[in-house]
Amino acid sequence: MLDQGAPPQQRDRTVPASPGLGARLMRRKPVERLVAEGGQGEGGSLRRSLGLWQLTMISIGATLGTGIFVVLGEAVPKAGPAVTLSFVIAGLTALFSALSYAELAGTIPVAGSSYSYAYATMGELIAWVCGWCLVLEYGVSVAAVAVGWGEYLNELLDGTIGVTIPAALSAPPGDGGVFNLPALIVVLLAMTFLLGGARESARANTVMVVVKIAALVMFCAIGVQGFRSGNYEDFMPLGMAGVSAAGATLFFSYIGFDAASTAGEEATNAQRDLPRAIMLSLVIVTALYVLVAAVAVGARPWQGFTDSEAALAQIMRDVTGQAFWGTLLAFCAVIAIASVVLTVLYGQTRILFAMSRDGLVPKVFSRVHPKTGAPRANTLIVSLFCGVLAAAVPLGQLADATSIGTLFAFALVNVAVVILRRTRPDMPRTFCVPLSPLLPALGFAFCVWMMGSLSTVTWVVFGVWMAVGLVFYFLYGHRRSRLASSEVK
Numbered sequence: 001m002l003d004q005g006a007p008p009q010q011r012d013r014t015v016p017a018s019p020g021l022g023a024r025l026m027r028r029k030p031v032e033r034l035v036a037e038g039g040q041g042e043g044g045s046l047r048r049s050l051g052l053w054q055l056t057m058i059s060i061g062a063t064l065g066t067g068i069f070v071v072l073g074e075a076v077p078k079a080g081p082a083v084t085l086s087f088v089i090a091g092l093t094a095l096f097s098a099l100s101y102a103e104l105a106g107t108i109p110v111a112g113s114s115y116s117y118a119y120a121t122m123g124e125l126i127a128w129v130c131g132w133c134l135v136l137e138y139g140v141s142v143a144a145v146a147v148g149w150g151e152y153l154n155e156l157l158d159g160t161i162g163v164t165i166p167a168a169l170s171a172p173p174g175d176g177g178v179f180n181l182p183a184l185i186v187v188l189l190a191m192t193f194l195l196g197g198a199r200e201s202a203r204a205n206t207v208m209v210v211v212k213i214a215a216l217v218m219f220c221a222i223g224v225q226g227f228r229s230g231n232y233e234d235f236m237p238l239g240m241a242g243v244s245a246a247g248a249t250l251f252f253s254y255i256g257f258d259a260a261s262t263a264g265e266e267a268t269n270a271q272r273d274l275p276r277a278i279m280l281s282l283v284i285v286t287a288l289y290v291l292v293a294a295v296a297v298g299a300r301p302w303q304g305f306t307d308s309e310a311a312l313a314q315i316m317r318d319v320t321g322q323a324f325w326g327t328l329l330a331f332c333a334v335i336a337i338a339s340v341v342l343t344v345l346y347g348q349t350r351i352l353f354a355m356s357r358d359g360l361v362p363k364v365f366s367r368v369h370p371k372t373g374a375p376r377a378n379t380l381i382v383s384l385f386c387g388v389l390a391a392a393v394p395l396g397q398l399a400d401a402t403s404i405g406t407l408f409a410f411a412l413v414n415v416a417v418v419i420l421r422r423t424r425p426d427m428p429r430t431f432c433v434p435l436s437p438l439l440p441a442l443g444f445a446f447c448v449w450m451m452g453s454l455s456t457v458t459w460v461v462f463g464v465w466m467a468v469g470l471v472f473y474f475l476y477g478h479r480r481s482r483l484a485s486s487e488v489k
Contacts, residue, residue: 026123029358029483031424034110034120038265041353041368041375046111046265047198052273054202055260058343059281061205062256064212065145065340068292069152069312069333071253076305079246080237081297084290086246087253091286093450094254096443097410098282099433100417102275105261106430107420109270112354113261113347114413119358121419122412124484128477130412131355132469136405136462138348139382141255142187143390144402145340147172150182152333155313159327172392183390190342191383194349197372198266201346205339212336215329216288219312220295226319227298237302248403248453253289255406256340257282262347275431345386349378359485360477404454404462411447414440 050058072083079086104117112119115134119127150171154164164170171177193201236243260277264270292312299315313333317326349365353375356365365378418437420427433439478484 024478024484025125027483028121028123029116029119029127031108031120031420031427034108034112034116037357038110041357041366042363045368045373046353046375047373048266048268049199050202050263050267051269052276054206055263055267055273055277056280057206057209058202058263058346059257059260059277060213060284061209061339062259062343062347063254063281063285063340064209064216064256064288065148065337068216068253068289069148069337071148071249072293072296073305073311075246075250076297076302076311078238078249079242080234080302081232082236082243083246083250083297083302084293085236086243086250087286087289087293089243089247090251090254090450091282091289093247093251093407093410093443093446094257094282094286096439096446097413098257098278100413100440100443101258101261102278102431103417103429103433104413104420105264105274105278106271107427109264109267109274110354111262111265111350113258113264113351114409114416115351116354117416117420118412121416121423124360124478124481125473126412128360128473129466129469130409131351131360132466132473133405133409133412134351135348135469136465137255137402137409138344138351139386140389140405141402142190142341142344142348142386143183143393145337145344146183146186146386146390147180147393149186149334149337149341150180152313152330152337153182155330156327156334159323159330172390180391184387186338186341187345187383187387187390189338190345191379191387193342194346194379194383195372195374195376197374198263198346201342205342208335208339208342211332212339213284213288215332215336216292218332219316219329220291222325223295223299223312223315223319226300226315227295229298231298231301244450244453248450251403251407251450254282254285255402256344256347257285258410259343259347262350265350271428271430345379345383348382348386349375352378352382357482359480359482360473401458401461401465404451404458405465407447407451408462411444411451414443414447 075086076083101114108117108120110116112131113134115127115131118130150165154170158164165182167176168178169181172180193204257278260274260281264274267273296312296315299319305311313326313330316329317323352361352365355361356363364381365375367375367377369376417433418440421436
């Protein structure tokens with residue numbers, strides 16, 4: 001109650017009530033503000049230098065790699081010859097989400113990817129959860145891909161100079177080793193490129209993408225010569241449950257098509273080129289995956305894929321009877337997988353850049369070097385973390401943890417595109433999801449279904465990860481949110 005004895009001007013003054021906890025957690029960042037802040041960092045700005053070609057190569061570079069060169073060997077024992085169907089199911093799940101990503105990337109062309117989309121549509125807490133999932137997706141994915149790189153490096157060394165890196169230095173604890181040195185090395189090499197800036201990294205990635213596509217086309221041309229139709233007679237030996245489980249694992253193969261959306265603040269014409277790059281890269285990658293899987297299973301009985309992490313190189317040797325072709329494929333795979341490390345690491349740094357600019361993670365992640373236009377401190381921190389993780393954790397555990405974080409983020413993107421259609425129907429959109437809200441609903445349902453196919457251990461790891469993230473948010477991000485500070489002013 002106001003003091004009746006106070007002067008009239010004081011009695012008439014009302015103190016605005018501070019928003020409750022629920023309102024603070026649901027505060028949304030206006031789309032116009034997200035776009036206006038694009039490229040701005042601490043001490044400098046990101047540089048716009050990437051066109052449609054570079055953006056498409058970033059998406060292909062982030063997607064096409066360990067999933068087909070390494071994880072295929074883990075998925076075939078789960079599904080048998082029906083692994084080709086698993087690739088199609090995983091590809092459809094990615095396609096539905098890619099449509100939603102394409103619309104939002106053209107509407108909100110910023111570096112934060114699905115984190116920023118959630119911030120504009122579902123509020124700060126959901127955005128934080130999404131961003132934390134992206135940290136799991138990208139950060140752990142870098143580590144997982146780096147582990148696969150070491151497998152093919154050993155194949156290459158064995159085929160060229162007849163030696164391999166000792167198991168103690170080429171495998172993590174739990175896989176018969178002490179420290180995975182090759183995995184750490186490839187992350188540090190990628191870090192070196194990224195410190196030079198986005199344009200230089202994109203050029204290196206383009207060369208590596210061309211090499212990896214040529215390698216997979218070469219595998220199909222040679223592997224089909226060993227094709228045996230009898231390998232497909234028992235098409236689904238482990239039933240639909242096996243196909244689903246393999247699909248959930250193989251979804252790891254599609255992680256990365258959204259990497260172009262993390263380059264939204266470094267694209268020369270983001271609203272036009274981002275949707276095109278996302279869709280084009282997914283079509284190319286899916287076609288290659290299904291073709292390579294069909295040839296691989298036709299050339300080798302599915303039972304022979306057990307514990308085969310460099311399966312494609314081994315199939316090349318078996319079909320030709322010569323070590324040369326397997327060694328050549330191993331060489332191409334070393335280059336191919338290195339490009340995945342480069343582009344996924346790039347995506348991780350840009351997501352943390354956006355979260356830092358919003359005050360939800362420390363400022364060090366949004367500091368931009370004035371000469372290169374790259375977030376150097378961010379790149380160094382993320383690279384060292386991912387390198388150590390890659391050196392210490394087995395591939396299978398990393399791949400499944402990456403998949404669940406990605407599926408959760410993709411599910412949120414499918415919800416975000418529907419919300420933005422309803423709340424901001426008049427916003428200009430360079431791409432629109434057809435048959436909305438049906439296709440986004442299917443994308444959401446597929447993501448939830450595939451998450452349910454993952455192991456209990458993976459869910460436990462995910463739960464612990466999310467709990468840690470929420471603790472960090474309430475102790476740090478919630479208190480330092482720049483959106484909250486601007487509302488107080």
